[in-house]
Amino acid sequence: MGLFNAISNWKSERHGKHVSKMRALGRCPDCNGKGFTTLFNYEFSAPLDCPSCNGSGLYSDWAKSNEIKH
Numbered sequence: 001m002g003l004f005n006a007i008s009n010w011k012s013e014r015h016g017k018h019v020s021k022m023r024a025l026g027r028c029p030d031c032n033g034k035g036f037t038t039l040f041n042y043e044f045s046a047p048l049d050c051p052s053c054n055g056s057g058l059y060s061d062w063a064k065s066n067e068i069k070h
Contacts (some may be wrong), residue, residue, distance in 0.1 A: 028062040035058035 019029045027033025031050035035057035038047050039060030053062045 022062075023059050026059050028057050028059060030062065031057060033057040 006067070022029040022032070025033065028041070028050055030052040031037050035050055035053065035055045036047040037050050052065050053059075054065070
């Protein structure tokens with residue numbers, strides 16, 4: 001259980017640092033401010049609007065989306 005907790009804590013801390021960095025830059029943490037995602041990151045997959053920021057790439061839109069989810 002100690003190893004599982006250590007990995008879980010590490011992932012949470014890493015995600016928190018990423019969100020803080022993206023907040024400072026004003027970018028959506030899920031798409032890194034691009035405003036789109038690809039399904040499988042293959043060369044031929046079509047990009048889709050990021051569902052977290054609705055394609056804007058902005059942190060403020062991501063934050064609004066997360067407020068509704070929680």
